[in-house]
Amino acid sequence: MSDRSRERIAILLGLPVTRAEFYERAVDQQWDYGRKLLSGRSAAKAFEQVYEPVCTVAADLLRRAESEGVLVCRSARLQDLQSISRTHDVLVIVAHWRNFVVEDADLLEGWSVCLEQVTEDPVLRCLVDEITRRSGAAHAILNGSLGNARNLRERVVTAMNHLIETGKLVPFLPAAIGGVTTHNLITKTLSRDLLDDAFRGALRRGNQLELADDLHAVAAIHIAINPSFHGVVDLSCCTSSVLGTYLKLLRGDTLQVVMGDHLIVPAPQLRLIERTLELLMLQPSARYVDAKTVLAEGLGEWRRNRLTAS
Amino acid sequence: MRDTTLVAELTNIGQELKDADAALKKAEETLDQLAKERETADRVADDLRIRASFADDLDRVLASVLQATSATASDSFIQTPSVVLSCNTADQTSVGGHNIDALPWLVKQGSARAAPVVRATGDRPTVVMPKERLGQSTELARRVVERSPETPLLPERPVSEVLGLPAERKSGSFLEHLRNRTEPLSSGDATLMARANECNCDLYVERGTADTAMIVSLGPPPRAESVFGSSRLVEKLVEAKPAARVLFAGFSREQVSALTYDAVRQTGEARHASGFLEKAIGRTKDLFRSAVDPVVSVLRLPMRPGKSAIVALSPDTVAARGRLAEMLAQRPGWRNAKVVGGSGEGSPPLFEVVFPKDGRKGTDLQSISVHVYGEKRDVVTAAELSARAKTTVSGLFKTDPVVAEAINRLAEQLERDTRVKEIEFFLRGVDSGRTVQLRRNRDTHALEEVAFDE
Numbered sequence: 158m159s160d161r162s163r164e165r166i167a168i169l170l171g172l173p174v175t176r177a178e179f180y181e182r183a184v185d186q187q188w189d190y191g192r193k194l195l196s197g198r199s200a201a202k203a204f205e206q207v208y209e210p211v212c213t214v215a216a217d218l219l220r221r222a223e224s225e226g227v228l229v230c231r232s233a234r235l236q237d238l239q240s241i242s243r244t245h246d247v248l249v250i251v252a253h254w255r256n257f258v259v260e261d262a263d264l265l266e267g268w269s270v271c272l273e274q275v276t277e278d279p280v281l282r283c284l285v286d287e288i289t290r291r292s293g294a295a296h297a298i299l300n301g302s303l304g305n306a307r308n309l310r311e312r313v314v315t316a317m318n319h320l321i322e323t324g325k326l327v328p329f330l331p332a333a334i335g336g337v338t339t340h341n342l343i344t345k346t347l348s349r350d351l352l353d354d355a356f357r358g359a360l361r362r363g364n365q366l367e368l369a370d371d372l373h374a375v376a377a378i379h380i381a382i383n384p385s386f387h388g389v390v391d392l393s394c395c396t397s398s399v400l401g402t403y404l405k406l407l408r409g410d411t412l413q414v415v416m417g418d419h420l421i422v423p424a425p426q427l428r429l430i431e432r433t434l435e436l437l438m439l440q441p442s443a444r445y446v447d448a449k450t451v452l453a454e455g456l457g458e459w460r461r462n463r464l465t466a467s
Numbered sequence: 468m469r470d471t472t473l474v475a476e477l478t479n480i481g482q483e484l485k486d487a488d489a490a491l492k493k494a495e496e497t498l499d500q501l502a503k504e505r506e507t508a509d510r511v512a513d514d515l516r517i518r519a520s521f522a523d524d525l526d527r528v529l530a531s532v533l534q535a536t537s538a539t540a541s542d543s544f545i546q547t548p549s550v551v552l553s554c555n556t557a558d559q560t561s562v563g564g565h566n567i568d569a570l571p572w573l574v575k576q577g578s579a580r581a582a583p584v585v586r587a588t589g590d591r592p593t594v595v596m597p598k599e600r601l602g603q604s605t606e607l608a609r610r611v612v613e614r615s616p617e618t619p620l621l622p623e624r625p626v627s628e629v630l631g632l633p634a635e636r637k638s639g640s641f642l643e644h645l646r647n648r649t650e651p652l653s654s655g656d657a658t659l660m661a662r663a664n665e666c667n668c669d670l671y672v673e674r675g676t677a678d679t680a681m682i683v684s685l686g687p688p689p690r691a692e693s694v695f696g697s698s699r700l701v702e703k704l705v706e707a708k709p710a711a712r713v714l715f716a717g718f719s720r721e722q723v724s725a726l727t728y729d730a731v732r733q734t735g736e737a738r739h740a741s742g743f744l745e746k747a748i749g750r751t752k753d754l755f756r757s758a759v760d761p762v763v764s765v766l767r768l769p770m771r772p773g774k775s776a777i778v779a780l781s782p783d784t785v786a787a788r789g790r791l792a793e794m795l796a797q798r799p800g801w802r803n804a805k806v807v808g809g810s811g812e813g814s815p816p817l818f819e820v821v822f823p824k825d826g827r828k829g830t831d832l833q834s835i836s837v838h839v840y841g842e843k844r845d846v847v848t849a850a851e852l853s854a855r856a857k858t859t860v861s862g863l864f865k866t867d868p869v870v871a872e873a874i875n876r877l878a879e880q881l882e883r884d885t886r887v888k889e890i891e892f893f894l895r896g897v898d899s900g901r902t903v904q905l906r907r908n909r910d911t912h913a914l915e916e917v918a919f920d921e
Binding site for chain 2: 210213214330331332333334335336337338339340342343346347350351353354362364373374375376377398399401402403405406407409418424425428429432435436439440451452455456459
């Protein structure tokens with residue numbers, strides 16, 4: 158076991174990394190990432206068709222981490238983040254980011270009642286206007302006379318996503334963000350938050366990080382990271398710049414955040430982390446951030462060269 | 468006629484028997500399943516009973532359970548005891564359960580004029596009351612049973628108001644934080660434009676508070692914009708004109724390197740997406756495709772405003788020079804370009820075709836570098852050229868043999884293990900990653916000049 162005395166690295170795995178863990182999570186109806194993975198398939202089929210490579214790479218990562226003295230927290234929960242951020246310098250969080258896109262399953266009991274009370278909320282009024290614009294009379298939609306219940310839900314979900322995508326909810330954002338421009342990922346995130354608030358619990362909230370115990374709001378992640386933690390947070394999750402920007406907003410210069418604007422694919426992402434640990438073994442004086450950055454850059458260049466060559 | 472009816476009846480009876488048989492089989496299966504589950508539950512119950520009954524210290528067990536349950540986070544405001552410890556007073560090895568007769572009453576709508584009443588329906592009480600009071604069944608049922616006089620109803624109030632709680636529960640969302648902020652994110656001040664004007668640059672970027680930055684484009688006309696988040700800042704840098712002189716204030720050198728590298732890379736991606744660079748690469752390949760120089764390699768470097776986007780590697784100095792001269796003669800749009808260099812030894816570029824800024828309309832391509840590797844082919848690799856050409860972001864160098872080997876191994880492994888459609892998606896994402904570390908020097912507002920090609 159090599160001595161990583163310069164940086165104490167911890168990897169928190171919010172995703173299942175073995176077949177057993179996958180099956181255990183698959184029976185949980187609330188597993189958001191699982192809902193996407195399973196999508197009508199059996200757990201066995203989803204594992205075989207999609208998830209097995211993730212576990213294969215994860216096994217390599219676990220072996221590598223063990224030999225390097227790097228802590229790996231499997232089935233990581235929020236309280237693990239809390240305790241590990243007290244004792245480590247680098248937190249690598251591998252988890253699912255539930256983004257701003259509204260899905261049919263997000264409509265919970267009482268959503269139609271919220272829409273009937275539109276006069277109270279300008280965001281809901283905007284939503285009903287959008288439904289009306291797209292499908293005719295809002296009343297007819299809300300009382301279901303334009304189609305069956307499934308059809309109705311689809312229309313509402315489509316209208317919500319349209320509002321988010323097109324920035325039509327931006328005028329309802331708080332004054333604090335007035336006068337500044339921001340990336341469209343942030344705008345869409347805030348738009349989804351507006352809808353979530355307007356539905357008062359009748360819409361499953363978006364913009365949350367899914368750890369093994371539950372989905373967690375950005376504030377919960379911020380609170381869980383120990384206030385005295387001044388290290389690196391590697392957000393290995395999809396569109397991590399949303400959570401990253403939030404953390405930077407609250408923590409400022411005290412945090413170094415590794416983030417990106419794109420979706421990620423778990424297996425290669427775990428492989429990248431595994432190889433980062435390997436490089437740290439070969440270059441013991443290097444920092445985690447530098448090792449991962451140089452590998453990511455090298456991969457990017459390799460891709461560009463490959464494109465050119467082809 | 469009668470026979471036909473009889474046959475039909477018999478057929479019906481036969482079908483009913485079949486259905487009954489199927490239902491019976493299904494019931495049997497369900498019973499089997501339930502029996503198995505019961506068996507498992509019994510085993511668990513036995514285990515628990517034995518552990519609990521023979522535990523030395525039941526208080527310790529209770530304390531442990533309470534400790535474990537109290538550690539569980541709860542959003543509710545009323546915390547009721549959730550553990551009941553049952554003990555035997557008789558000498559028995561089992562402990563009974565606690566039966567609570569809590570069969571809820573039925574609520575039925577009655578006449579609007581009639582007073583609420585409680586009736587027995589089977590073994591369940593039924594409360595009959597007017598439609599508009601259906602939501603008050605508990606209160607009305609109690610009053611009917613206790614025969615207490617009706618108290619005037621108070622107007623309904625929200626639960627939060629009754630309990631004196633905040634109007635809405637905390638969501639912990641990004642939006643909530645912004646709503647609660649007392650200060651706006653915008654960080655511009657009156658002297659910003661004056662500071663920008665002193666800089667002798669095209670674009671002035673000054674770090675503000677709360678992950679914001681002020682970007683001043685000195686135009687004409689001059690324009691200031693406040694941006695929030697590093698993603699947006701990179702977007703703005705990508706929008707900057709090629710060869711723009713950018714000045715950063717209040718950022719660390721490391722941070723500027725990361726931001727500009729991201730911008731450069733995204734610029735390249737944008738060009739790539741438009742097909743511009745691919746066409747240019749194709750043209751360059753065509754130029755060097757000759758009998759004299761069949762082994763020339765044409766590579767794409769990260770697009771950097773004002774710098775080479777394409778590099779051609781040639782093993783033959785004379786041939787390369789000849790091809791460059793031909794190229795310039797053949798391409799009317801490139802007449803104003805000139806070949807520079809050519810005498811250096813081992814320090815690329817040996818030749819560089821430089822296009823004047825106002826030369827060829829519609830292209831951002833500033834130059835093509837031609838590196839003649841000759842006998843040094845194994846030394847001058849694409850990775851090395853790129854590493855020299857661009858900003859160094861990390862403390863490690865791709866040219867380091869250990870790092871280069873690690874990159875190669877990783878790339879090969881990914882190509883081998885990852886599904887074809889996933890790898891391009893992943894690589895594009897990896898390519899967009901960045902590290903953000905902000906060290907502000909707000910006291911001095913010191914200007915740190917860092918060009919794109921530092």
